[in-house]
Amino acid sequence: MNLKIKFRESFRPFAPSVLRDYVDEWFETRPGEDSPYMLLVAGVRNERRVAQDDGMQALDGLDKLKARRSEVPAITHVDYSARMQTVDRERHGRYHRLLETFRKRTGCPIVINTSFNVRGEPIVCSPEDAYHCFMGTDMDVLVIEKTLLLKSEQPGSAAPDRETYLSRFELD
Helix, strand or coil: CHHHHHCCCCCCCCEEEEEHHHHHHHEECCCCCCCCCCCEEEEECHHHECCCCHHHHCCCHHHHHHCCCECCHHHCCCCCEEEEEEECCCCCHHHHHHHHHHHHHHCCCEEEECCCCCCCCCCCCCHHHHHHHHHHCCCCEEEECCEEEEHHHCCHHHCCCHHHHHCCCCCC
């Protein structure tokens, strides 16, 4: 996702959205602590971490970033923390239903949560912005409300040249 959609360094982790009912199984939080707006950082629970063998412990610098640190590596920072969002039925109705469906199919109550933009681009604010970002990146599917768009079904003329699209934004 970093390389094909966000166009940023591959080592940068994403934030997790986790179903509130499962947060304590995955993260070290105080009992009843919520983070509905992604404001808190919590450690990934020890039992979800990947044991580091001698070879991984000997890594230095950027090589350390390549080591898988947990069962959910895309959201686990080098220090085993994650900037999480807890998702509950009352506050996040539709999003909660999506995560619950994902959990039932995969056994995992966590999905990646990231801003909708490529690095250097302002965050998407309209369906038109979303469509341009969708067509200018390697995203396969875009969902806006109840509309599902497949890249393979979009007219060829709708796809901007990637370099032209990305050149509009100053990359980090």
